[in-house]
Amino acid sequence: MEIHIQKCQACGSRNLRNILQRDRDQRVYVQCRDCEKFVARYIVSPAGYFHAGKDYESFLRSVARHPDLQSGRDIREWFAEVENHSQEEFDSLLEKAAAKYGPDLP
Ligand SMILES: [Zn+2]
Known part of the structure; x- marks a missing residue:
């Protein structure tokens, strides 16, 4: 990575x-x-945009633009996954960035 x-x-x-x-x-x-x-x-990428702090309705609107992606998925569960994973990924990313650039990121 x-x-x-x-x-x-x-x-x-x-x-x-x-x-x-x-x-x-x-x-x-x-x-x-x-x-x-x-x-x-x-x-x-389709439905690949997640905006921190925005609610489920906002996520739903972004998914609705890609109807082919909705089949067979519980969209509310999907939102919860994306919300949790995005924050975890971001926290992990900050740690890795600090390892590379030092604690005061440029
Ligand atoms: Zn410039």
Whole structure:
């Protein structure tokens, strides 16, 4: 596993802005807040977006955009899994990032 804290390849800043676009798919465009250059683009996998602190209804709306993914799954149970795992993954990620970059993350 590799851990990487993103920075602007033009000016080296880590002061970045995520701009989300929802259309047929979900895309995240990353812009540098300091030099305003385009840094990166991510395409989120179907129902792959989880927003911490948002409720089940919000999750349901994101899943509803991908009806093929709903069959045979208890969506409320799925939400609970994603909610728990995302927080655990994030906590674990912070530990690994601190091991690589030190306790004061860049
Ligand atoms: Zn920059």
